[in-house]
Amino acid sequence: MNKRTTAKDVAEAAGVSRTTVSFVLNNVEGMRISEETRQKVLDTAEALNYHPDATARSMVKGKTFILGFVVRQEPDKAYADLLLPEVMRGISEVAGEHGYHLLFKPVPPEDEKNSLTTLFLERQVDGLIVSGPLSNDQEIVDLMTANAPIILQGRIDYPNIPSVDINNRKAAEKAVNHLIGLGHTRIAMITNASLQYSSSKDRLNGYRRALVNAGLPYDESLVFYGNRTPDSGFHAMKQILDLGIHPTAVFIASDTVALGSLNALYQNFIRVPEDIAVMGFDDIPLSKHLAPPLSTIHIPAHSLGWNAANLLIKWLDNNESPQEDCILDTEIIIRESCGSYKKREENTRI
Amino acid sequence: MNKRTTAKDVAEAAGVSRTTVSFVLNNVEGMRISEETRQKVLDTAEALNYHPDATARSMVKGKTFILGFVVRQEPDKAYADLLLPEVMRGISEVAGEHGYHLLFKPVPPEDEKNSLTTLFLERQVDGLIVSGPLSNDQEIVDLMTANAPIILQGRIDYPNIPSVDINNRKAAEKAVNHLIGLGHTRIAMITNASLQYSSSKDRLNGYRRALVNAGLPYDESLVFYGNRTPDSGFHAMKQILDLGIHPTAVFIASDTVALGSLNALYQNFIRVPEDIAVMGFDDIPLSKHLAPPLSTIHIPAHSLGWNAANLLIKWLDNNESPQEDCILDTEIIIRESCGSYKKREENTRI
């Protein structure tokens, strides 16, 4: 239990003042310190294995150099999300380059004790990136008005909250249009999550709009609800299978949810895409490895995180709050689950 | 940019001393404070929306109340790992209950600047949970001897490093035995990662041991190498398919890697399990949803994280360093990819 070496120790060992040590170690400009002294300080610090105490530095700097990445979900769902790690990778890449660390935390909306507000007001973090907000997330609005540096990864029904997002409605529309273009007229949908989330609502709207634009009826009884988990997709798909007349295609607004749906299909000996076409959303990293590989909408998850982190850090370091939202492009990825990529030859034994 | 309210502000507003505020807010025993004063302080704090500054508290307490969860991998691989989120969930569950936050960071072994040592010596974290160490991870040894509270999630070739792990060798043996029991005699293996990682080495040893115990030859040309990614599994499987005589079964020491292997099989029209049996390892949450559902070894990932965090926090809070390793049980999960669960009826159209 040997004590930590402090700047004072270094100063004493080197025979200079603590100030000098600080100047040398922080490369303060303007202060012309003799090269000799400089070296001695550097050497002594090295020899004593000195590392400045981050807490003390935070104290005086008024910054923690920690970014909060907060997900508006229950922990079990947050950790089951297969796209989030990619976002996180984008964030931590930028964070690392700028000397920030990353604090990850699922904070469900109702949780009083572990709120966003607490996290920020207790100064655990300098700023927040909030993923998947509710449409009417009051706490976020409150924090914004309290001048908290906060970037949304998503969108809420309130103006002027800096956001990095995709256009969920358009992307969903694109997905469903593809199905329509393939000749499907009876297309079911499974949402990615409950409609209190703006992304869910927007994707549902995209689905509806695509139908209506194509002159197809929007039939609410063809809409089923996922909750971000494969299990929910499994159950939703079973409900679809219980329908009198099957749809010929399903748009599932989350690849993670689709995973369970595909399983339900598999278990019921329904072939994809021969018997039913499946269109996903998200392009989680493993979608291309599924059997069959899943056609889906690609979300630039890494880029989403990367941009959010950059905006936040610019805000923190240069006090420039973002003036406009950052909307990233999505891309439709045609693989095999809608049957349009290539007709798969009949199985051949090798 | 209104200034934060401090304990001093609360004291002034309530007409008491800062000490009293501190006593009330921290529920200090023994100090009998009049109920009246108590309430007034509480009310004022509430009214002023006072939140104690975590940094200042850390400063004086000598603790950051942050746990470091460090993965010994490149960021891209760390974030692609499908089992890690479960471990993390276990850790953060315990952390949250004890007032700790979680700092996640991939720290590849060679990285000089962002080392484990820096993280700890700069006091960014109070203690470390290190996932997937190399067999001979010198930095961990150094940190241990420097009395850093550190729990391994994995194992290294050095005694007395507290560890929470599974018995990788035995588990792999169990997996391969299952294949052998099914009558397979030519069984290939794809490792989960490079052999510098102890888990990879141990799983390979289990494979070899199962073969030898069954009187089967251990043939090095049947061992292929994954690197934690589906892509690596894809390529390894293609190499296997290029073999003159195919093995009838493959043991893949990581479900994540297996994902890519299954894709390679699918693309080559090779049926699982009819043409080749596939045994996985890890039981990542989506293994049961694959087509076909993957037989595998279940790792209690959540529990692994939960136990590691508990040991670490006990160490931190009560100064009790763990006296013995914590080895958790694995379980073999028989699903369909080895063909032994149930014979799947021939496809029926619905």
Added chain:
DNA sequence: TTGTATGCGTTATCAT
């Protein structure tokens, strides 16, 4: 029961 004084390890402002 409450107030006073000090320390935690830095950084930064001022003299020298």
Added chain:
DNA sequence: ATGATAACGCATACAA
């Protein structure tokens, strides 16, 4: 060029 010294916000030993 360098050395005191204040300040950051909180906790706590000690005094009153």
